[in-house]
Amino acid sequence: MSLEHLPQDCFEQILSLTSPGDACRSSLVSSSIRAMADKDSLWGMFLPSDYSAIVSRLVTPIPYSSNKDLFIRLCRPNLIDCGKKMFSIEKSTGKKCYMLSARDLSITWACNPLYWSWKPSSESRFAEVAELRTIWWLEICGTMNSQLLSPKTVYGAHLVIKLANRAYGLDSLPSEISLEVGNYKSQGTVYLSANRKATEVDERVRPIRVLEERLRERTDGWMEIELGSFYNDGCYYNKDVKMSLKEVKGAHLKGGLIVEGIEIRPKN
Amino acid sequence: MKKISVRTSDGQEFELEENLAMESATIKTSLDAFSRDDIILLPNVNSWEMVKIIEFFTKVQELETKFGVKFMEKKEGRFLEAFQAEFDKDLSDDNLYCLLWTVDYLGIEVLLENLCHLMAERTKNKTVESCRNLFGVQHDYTPEEEAEIREDYSWAFEGPEIEE
Numbered sequence: 001m002s003l004e005h006l007p008q009d010c011f012e013q014i015l016s017l018t019s020p021g022d023a024c025r026s027s028l029v030s031s032s033i034r035a036m037a038d039k040d041s042l043w044g045m046f047l048p049s050d051y052s053a054i055v056s057r058l059v060t061p062i063p064y065s066s067n068k069d070l071f072i073r074l075c076r077p078n079l080i081d082c083g084k085k086m087f088s089i090e091k092s093t094g095k096k097c098y099m100l101s102a103r104d105l106s107i108t109w110a111c112n113p114l115y116w117s118w119k120p121s122s123e124s125r126f127a128e129v130a131e132l133r134t135i136w137w138l139e140i141c142g143t144m145n146s147q148l149l150s151p152k153t154v155y156g157a158h159l160v161i162k163l164a165n166r167a168y169g170l171d172s173l174p175s176e177i178s179l180e181v182g183n184y185k186s187q188g189t190v191y192l193s194a195n196r197k198a199t200e201v202d203e204r205v206r207p208i209r210v211l212e213e214r215l216r217e218r219t220d221g222w223m224e225i226e227l228g229s230f231y232n233d234g235c236y237y238n239k240d241v242k243m244s245l246k247e248v249k250g251a252h253l254k255g256g257l258i259v260e261g262i263e264i265r266p267k268n
Numbered sequence: 269m270k271k272i273s274v275r276t277s278d279g280q281e282f283e284l285e286e287n288l289a290m291e292s293a294t295i296k297t298s299l300d301a302f303s304r305d306d307i308i309l310l311p312n313v314n315s316w317e318m319v320k321i322i323e324f325f326t327k328v329q330e331l332e333t334k335f336g337v338k339f340m341e342k343k344e345g346r347f348l349e350a351f352q353a354e355f356d357k358d359l360s361d362d363n364l365y366c367l368l369w370t371v372d373y374l375g376i377e378v379l380l381e382n383l384c385h386l387m388a389e390r391t392k393n394k395t396v397e398s399c400r401n402l403f404g405v406q407h408d409y410t411p412e413e414e415a416e417i418r419e420d421y422s423w424a425f426e427g428p429e430i431e432e
Contacts, residue, residue, distance in 0.1 A: 001362055001365035001366050001369065001404075002365060002403060002404025002405070003365070003402075003403040003404055003405065004404070004405065005365065005369055006365065006368055006369060006372070007372055010368060010369075010372050010380070010384065013380070013381075013384045014384045014387045014388050014391065015388070015391070017384055017385050017388035018388045018391050018392050019392065020424070021423070021424040021427070022391055022392055022393065022394075022424075024421040024423075024424035025394075025396055025399065025421075025424050025425065025429075026391070026399060027417060027421070028396045028409070028414060028417050028418065029396055029399045029400050029403060029405060029407075030400070030403075030405045030406060030407060030408050030409070031408050031409065032405065032408075033399075033403060033405060034417075075423075091423060
């Protein structure tokens with residue numbers, strides 16, 4: 001017995017339990033398999049369940065010829081929600097990823113041009129990034145409704161930044177990072193320096209999960225710090241994910257931090 | 269619990285627990301048409317398949333109790349892994365196809381999901397040639413067509429693939 005003896009919807013169910021990559025590779029097996037592996041009903045299962053609503057929220061409409069086509073187009077980041085966020089799906093799983101723009105964050109004193117300046121960047125798809133001129137109270141917070149994310153998934157939140165050549169004062173003391181969702185909270189520290197690894201760990205408070213973090217390079221030319229990670233169970237009631245980085249204990253001035261936003265993506 | 273009698277294509281008779289029999293849409297339809305005391309004939313099912321189906325069903329009930337999963341709830345993670353660990357190694361590809369066909373014919377949704385999962389695990393991350401052997405189909409692309417598909421979906425061919 002072989003595959004062709006099975007009813008088509010049985011094969012479709014099998015493929016839906018593999019991955020988008022496996023379904024694409026299957027289309028190379030033979031033309032008859034390709035016809036089944038390319039079906040809208042299959043790729044509708046790989047897309048997020050609310051993909052129609054997502055598509056309607058995109059800033060630039062995406063023309064697509066099939067669900068498979070839409071899946072591949074959504075793997076690239078697209079501006080969404082009036083440009084305040086970017087959306088994409090992870091191509092190996094179809095899970096949702098979001099990036100909150102700097103404008104979508106709460107940055108203390110960001111509205112005061114003495115402290116922070118806002119400008120476009122050729123290296124960012126958002127309209128503006130925020131650059132720290134000088135401040136001693138550095139506090140950056142982001143909030144995201146967990147219902148926007150894929151259920152039953154572990155997510156990591158990353159602050160996406162650059163350090164300007166003239167950056168100063170950012171690594172005199174470690175910054176505090178935290179992530180909170182529902183009853184779960186994790187805290188840690190990071191030195192905002194490309195050359196230094198974080199060394200301090202806050203062990204005074206329990207049972208909070210503690211992180212040591214450091215800056216890591218991204219493939220898009222920016223750097224990132226993991227603010228924390230959490231399991232999104234997808235429960236019915238809304239839970240906000242609150243993420244933050246702050247350095248408010250040192251009374252010294254800091255400057256030269258460029259913030260693109262906070263990215264929330266599945267963690268493997 | 270009441271037992272329902274069935275006879276397979278090779279003449280063997282089995283007594284099924286009523287709750288298993290009622291999970292089969294095909295058997296249930298026959299029961300609605302005839303008396304429950306009659307033997308239901310299943311000419312498309314042979315005895316080794318029936319034995320396996322009873323085994324699967326018993327295991328599914330056991331795992332549901334173990335993992336606290338309700339009957340019609342979508343099965344995930346540890347449940348599916350436990351089912352796979354129990355049955356995967358002793359089932360050839362050919363036997364798995366036969367069972368998939370039979371369970372689909374009998375309309376036993378809860379088992380179909382588990383068996384589809386077993387087949388899906390055999391498909392994941394395999395090379396195209398391995399999938400051809402697994403699916404039992406012939407290659408019918410020209411080299412140009414094949415190259416075009418590989419290029420269109422180059423991202424699907426990154427990462428390790430298993431040759432079998």
